[in-house]
Amino acid sequence: MAESHVVTALISKRAELAGLIEHHQKEMDRLADDLAHLDATLKLFSPEIDLRTIRVKAHRMRNRFFRPGECQRLVLDIFREAQGAALSSRQIGEALTARRGLEATTVMIEQMRKNAIGVVHRLERSGTLIPAGRDGHGATWAVA
Known part of the structure; x- marks a missing residue:
């Protein structure tokens, strides 16, 4: 029971x-x-x-951490500073957390990781980033 x-x-x-x-x-x-x-x-x-x-206009939720386009610029800066090294979404999330000056809690890093994944997939579709394999944290990407 x-x-x-x-x-x-x-x-x-x-x-x-x-x-x-x-x-x-x-x-x-x-x-x-x-x-x-x-x-x-x-x-x-x-x-x-x-x-x-008449095309439907997509409804977008505003991101509370980044202004439009800011997250993508930061992700590209992180890859630029990595000097060709492949990065996982977790590593990018940690770097974004540090750049924003936020407390590096597990929840905050996970939120930044989710933001990073969205950006990485957009950059992958545009040909800027390519999948580079996997590491202990999951998939990795590198600059094309």
Whole structure:
């Protein structure tokens, strides 16, 4: 038989998640209504417009640690200072933490590592960085 405190905690978590779903569903309904009103207004001013041709604009969350483009510049500086050595995301995360003057806690390094992985993948797609293998911390990258 399950422990009563476990069941109580699971019920509480389920209620919390159900509340979040309900809240976000209402928000989605409100946004859909706003979009429908905007579409109708667009049709009034330009009846021939094909609304399907309007591209969706991606919603981006602001990073609390870096200004736009700053993390990428710092990552490139870190690779420049590594003088051709391959770096793991953990090493980049530690270097970012130090450069920002933040306390090097496990949680902070992990957050910086996640930021670094996003940047590294963008730089990999652009051909600036290439995968260089693996080390004890995972995948490594080097300047192409």
